[in-house]
Amino acid sequence: MxxxxxxxxxxxxxxxxxxxxxxxxxxYIVSYNPLTNxxxxxxxxxxxxxxxxxxxxxANQILSASDF
Numbered sequence: 867m868x869x870x871x872x873x874x875x876x877x878x879x880x881x882x883x884x885x886x887x888x889x890x891x892x893x894y895i896v897s898y899n900p901l902t903n904x905x906x907x908x909x910x911x912x913x914x915x916x917x918x919x920x921x922x923x924x925a926n927q928i929l930s931a932s933d934f
Contacts, residue, residue, distance in 0.1 A: 875910045905929075 877883065881897040898905045
């Protein structure tokens, strides 16, 4: 994977990147929104797929700073 410009990759409004990692030609991004106190993990490129709660087994994991 090399340097390049990607016009279609973006973070939602208010989110700032706090960490990135590349594995298997996929970039994983962790971002945080200080206004809503929420975070998200995403990847690029990623498949267009919506995962239902049935697929995740209804898991509801809450992370804190001590988990990292």
